[in-house]
Amino acid sequence: MIELDCRGQKCPLPVIKLAQTITKSEVGDVVRVLADDPAAANDIPAWCRMKHQEFVGSPEPHTFDVRRLS
Amino acid sequence: MAREALLAALTDGWADPARLYAAGRRAQQLSDAARAAFAEALGVRVDEVSFWPSGTAAAQAAVLGALAGRARQGDTLVHSAIEHSAVLHAAARGKAVEVGVDRLGRLDLDAWDAAVSAPGVAVASLISASHEVGTVQPVAAAAAYCDEAGVPLFVDAAQSVGRVDVPPGWSLLSASAHKWGGPPGVGVLVVRKGVRWISPYPQDDLYRPGTPGSADLPAVVAAAASLRAVRQEAATEAVRLSALVERIRARVAATVPDVEVVGDPEQRLPHLVTFSCLYVDGEALLHALDRAGFAVSSGSSCTASTLRPSHVLEAMGVLSHGNVRVSLHSGTTEADVERFLAVLPGLVGDIRREAGM
Numbered sequence: 001m002i003e004l005d006c007r008g009q010k011c012p013l014p015v016i017k018l019a020q021t022i023t024k025s026e027v028g029d030v031v032r033v034l035a036d037d038p039a040a041a042n043d044i045p046a047w048c049r050m051k052h053q054e055f056v057g058s059p060e061p062h063t064f065d066v067r068r069l070s
Numbered sequence: 071m072a073r074e075a076l077l078a079a080l081t082d083g084w085a086d087p088a089r090l091y092a093a094g095r096r097a098q099q100l101s102d103a104a105r106a107a108f109a110e111a112l113g114v115r116v117d118e119v120s121f122w123p124s125g126t127a128a129a130q131a132a133v134l135g136a137l138a139g140r141a142r143q144g145d146t147l148v149h150s151a152i153e154h155s156a157v158l159h160a161a162a163r164g165k166a167v168e169v170g171v172d173r174l175g176r177l178d179l180d181a182w183d184a185a186v187s188a189p190g191v192a193v194a195s196l197i198s199a200s201h202e203v204g205t206v207q208p209v210a211a212a213a214a215y216c217d218e219a220g221v222p223l224f225v226d227a228a229q230s231v232g233r234v235d236v237p238p239g240w241s242l243l244s245a246s247a248h249k250w251g252g253p254p255g256v257g258v259l260v261v262r263k264g265v266r267w268i269s270p271y272p273q274d275d276l277y278r279p280g281t282p283g284s285a286d287l288p289a290v291v292a293a294a295a296s297l298r299a300v301r302q303e304a305a306t307e308a309v310r311l312s313a314l315v316e317r318i319r320a321r322v323a324a325t326v327p328d329v330e331v332v333g334d335p336e337q338r339l340p341h342l343v344t345f346s347c348l349y350v351d352g353e354a355l356l357h358a359l360d361r362a363g364f365a366v367s368s369g370s371s372c373t374a375s376t377l378r379p380s381h382v383l384e385a386m387g388v389l390s391h392g393n394v395r396v397s398l399h400s401g402t403t404e405a406d407v408e409r410f411l412a413v414l415p416g417l418v419g420d421i422r423r424e425a426g427m
Contacts, residue, residue, distance in 0.1 A: 051348075
């Protein structure tokens with residue numbers, strides 16, 4: 001699993017970092033984004049929906065797991 | 071129109087309408103005429119209309135006054151997740167139950183039915199149409215569920231009055247003059263006969279819904295005149311602006327990559343359109359549009375006074391960053407819209423390039 005520490009960064013930075021990082025992963029890999037901007041909880045799942053990737057869930061606060069589907 | 075009425079009313083409207091001298095009687099006549107104009111426009115009785123210092127004050131007085139009036143029946147306010155923050159702030163005073171919306175911003179009617187039917191509900195509150203994404207709410211259906219449950223419904227109609235009619239069935243309604251192109255500083259509250267309302271403020275002995283102290287009568291007169299004028303044009307303006315909104319919705323989706331045009335594409339206000347651009351800082355885009363001569367708003371957290379993203383976009387689960395809200399008005403021309411659509415893709419592209427996307 002790739003972990004991406006975006007704590008302290010304001011949206012849209014965590015989403016930009018996620019988009020840049022996920023292309024370096026393999027299809028099926030999970031990227032874990034650590035982000036404490038209040039918009040991240042909304043915008044990371046919205047990004048997954050728009051870019052056809054899987055939002056796996058938020059196992060704990062400020063932690064978001066995304067699986068690369070394509 | 072509002073300006074002319076305001077200037078004319080300044081002559082006769084400065085006096086206290088409650089006084090019996092000649093100037094006071096003229097002021098009372100102006101006040102009565104304004105009240106009658108609002109009653110006619112809203113399809114209600116004259117004595118159901120009161121004036122407030124703003125739409126916010128009227129909406130909050132509606133919620134708090136209706137809660138107080140129903141204190142014996144219950145203490146809970148049921149409201150949609152997409153109410154104006156004015157209503158949410160009033161809701162935060164006591165017990166509240168929030169009802170969600172779908173991805174297009176439409177009220178979940180089944181959840182609404184369950185929420186208003188629960189024991190202990192005093193009042194329900196529903197915005198007539200989202201002020202952020204334009205989605206028109208199913209007011210008639212929501213009102214029917216409230217009626218079945220015996221719960222009064224408050225409708226915040228600030229976005230609709232002067233543009234589109236609000237379906238009947240509600241118990242209280244508020245509106246805001248500057249939203250229909252009238253002067254700022256005038257809110258209108260309607261409390262239907264038979265609805266128990268107790269002022270959240272210390273009250274005088276007249277015991278009628280109203281703001282403490284005197285209303286700004288010249289502004290009220292101007293608000294009434296402008297509402298009448300706006301309503302005469304409303305049907306043709308709605309057709310014109312709605313076509314421009316349709317054009318923006320289609321063209322933004324086609325010319326800006328990775329964009330989400332939000333809100334209901336059909337059940338929507340005629341003049342409002344909202345979209346979110348992936349990887350774009352909303353504030354940067356607002357400034358770029360401002361430099362290009364466009365005054366637009368945003369629900370993105372980086373541009374709002376709070377650090378949170380718009381509660382409306384969150385409730386819908388749509389992208390909140392890179393958000394732009396375009397509100398068209400009577401002065402907006404087709405050429406303005408075309409120029410906006412011509413510059414937008416380049417501005418979005420510049421910001422994305424700077425961010426490394």
